[in-house]
Amino acid sequence: MHERTIAELAHGLRAGEFSAVEVAETFLRRIEALDGRLNSFITVTAERALEQARAADERLRRGGGGPLTGVPIAHKDIFCTDGVRTSCASRMLDSFVAPYDATVVERLRDAGAVMLGKTNMDEFAMGSSNETSYYGPVRNPWDTERVPGGSSGGSAAAVAARLVPGATGTDTGGSIRQPAALCGITGLKPTYGRVSRWGMIAFASSLDQGGPMARTAEDVALLLGAMAGFDPRDSTSVDRPVPDYASELARPLRGLRVGLPREYFGEGLEAGVREAVEAAVRVLESEGAEVREITLPTTPLAVPAYYVVAPAEASSNLARYDGVRYGYRCENPRDLEDLYMRTRGEGFGDEVKRRILVGTYTLSAGYYDAYYLKAQKVRRLIRDDFMRAFEEVDVIAGPTSPTTAFRLGERLDDPVTMYLSDVYTIAANLAGLPALSLPVGFAGGLPVGMQLIGRHFEEGRLLNVAHQYQLATDWHRAAPPGFE
């Protein structure tokens, strides 16, 4: 049962091969039995899940239900869920129970999905290894001494380990794609504005985007179809019809123009990763795609620009955690300043504090023009680079991450190396473009991901390319030993 994809589960449920309750129980048992090795869940909502599964069965019995009715999923613990703790993996929100659902949560529930629980993540989505969580690090199911990537590491590990067939993630600089790559699954960061940010706890508002994570492109398409769409509660969400992503999957790749940015295959890229990605590109070629080298000259500016913009916005977004209204509050504050200092000093972890400090600095009088304003100009240049490239090619392909999963603790004391984990993923956030990671093989026994970047709102194209690749290959079927 747990080897089935979302598409297969949905089909089996509608055909009456098994019930939603049976499906939910199967996955809840796996979480119970196996997650001790991974720590991929912060909260498991077994009772609620079974309740939702029973309701799904009732709907299915009456011949109703949507494309996801009875399909279990998990939400990254950054999405607010009415009546369930939403911690953002921070001590600050350890006690926070949201009084409302995020739009993404609402839409997936309306599509019939059954929520099994909330997945672990880097604290406030700040990290690339899932080691900054207040609830402890998540381990990579392919090698539990290694990180799953981050910040959506819990979702990636849980999906890879077949604890749940699909999950939500959020991606500010690679937080869906990089863990998808390191755990060997498929994950999509949609176009900025495609998926509502309402109820998704903000890290860097102009970059954050929620998206789906699953084992196959087809499953990602099914989840995205439910998640995407205009939301009047999010002023940055875009009022544009949602295409039927599943129906676009079958399109052949003949004539597809694929660009390989020279800058994505240079220094710092592990040989094994390069080989796997190059092999994957050859598969696309054999499917009829035309591959050409392109150049994205502003690539080296992406990481520095990101580490100005993201912390700046974060420093403001996280100001609300002050111990006054909800969340963590220090014991016996002497006065207001003490309340602020100790609440925030004790409630936030080191990486969050580092970014708040950096962001506060770059927004300060006298530095704003030199940092924030300049970074925004760089963003424009990066976007222009992509726009030029997309005149020549339809999708851009390259490695998702320069390396495979690294060891726990290896980069914790070296933030700059950690930040470089996202060297290929950050540009898509800065430009607001959709980007997807799919598994394309292994290096040293660890999964390698290939990233596909598309034009704005061309998620369908990315899913189509990934699906065609997955029809031709089996990498996405590989299960981590011990989690088969």
Added chain:
Amino acid sequence: MMEWEAVIGLEIHAQLATRSKIFSGASTAYGAEPNTQACAIDLGLPGVLPVLNEGAVRMAVKFGLAIGAEVARRSVFARKNYFYPDLPKGYQISQYELPVVRGGRVTIQLDDGGEKEIGVTRAHLEEDAGKSLHEDFHGMTGIDLNRAGTPLLEIVSEPDLRSPQEAVAYAKKIHTLVRYLEICDGNMQEGSFRVDANVSVRPAGSHAFGTRTEIKNLNSFRFLERALAHEIERQIEVLEAGGAVVQETRLYDPDRNETRPMRTKEEANDYRYFPDPDLLPLVLEESYIEAVRAELPELPDARRARFVADYGLPAYDAGVLTASRELADYYEAVVAAVGGEPKLCANWVMVELGGALNRAGVEITASPVGPEALAGLLRRILDGTISGRAAKEVFEAMWAGEGDADAIIEARGLRQISDAGAIEKLIDEVLAAHPQQLAQYRAGKDKLFGFFVGQVMKASGGKANPKQVNELLRRKLDAGG
């Protein structure tokens, strides 16, 4: 002794009269139980997002058009970052570099009858914070977030004002304007219209600015005037004693009529403004601006001029009557119902009605005597049914709710005696009763005429039509001569 000149600029926060908040659907109604009108957005819960209230934008545009300002086609909301317990998100959303209204002017009337143009630098949209309550919490502070997210229009003047009187005239002008436009209820006690003043002094004739202080907590025009007068005096004293004015924020204490530095530590606040990434730039189409322009009511200056031109009122009367839209509407309703006599109507609205409203502390809209009722009374003066003096008594009875003018005139027997026969009879009696005075009058003591008028009025119980008494008495005395 050196002559000093004050330089004053005002920042006015007008609470916009939208039903819901600027970025959420929660109600803006005043006076609810603490924290009952704060939704997830106002509380700054994790994951919430602001959505701009179009009603607030429309009101800001109205104001911009009314002062002849540029309404920006593109303006931007920024975040002003600072920590305070009644600021839920840790930042206030406010327009900073690119406000929606840029550069306008208003004309104020000076005491000497002259006029002066005052520049309005900008007006921008922002959200209000909540309230910190320091009483009743036993050494703790209570936070009420009902007000958090209420839309404000911050109206910033140029430093064009030169005296407390000019500052008050300007503040009143803006107050009148926002109420004409129906974008703010103008209630200063409830904080719907708040004034902060920036003030400095300099030697008369100098063009450089002195060091300024900012005075907060000015919740009435009287306090504004007194606080400025006090602060100007204080600054002059400091400078004349050889000292220097410290740039600081001062709080006005109306009980002691003084300003004093606010107790906050003097640190340079760095608000780390940056454009709010949760909100798109506010882009206004020309067609939208024009549609709002078409909705504008007649503005106070235009109405004032029309009152002078059409009704022949003195400029002073026109100014008083147009000070609020409701008063002007009332006046025009009275004139329409009477069918003319604008000066008589003006006197009654300003003096009798105005006085009664003032004494009772009642707004014109809540007047127990409506314009139709007042017109009914004025018609009885005009047709001679009652004397002006009796009319005042009738008005008082109307105010007390005793009914309409006619009913009161009947009930109290205030109808004037205008029957010539009845008045002649009274005259005959008076003349017969005072043969000595009559003889003196006829001998040339003309000023006794007034004595006879008085006697006749007295004999009528004050009800005889004085005009008729005069005419008939004159005729009788002259005929007899």
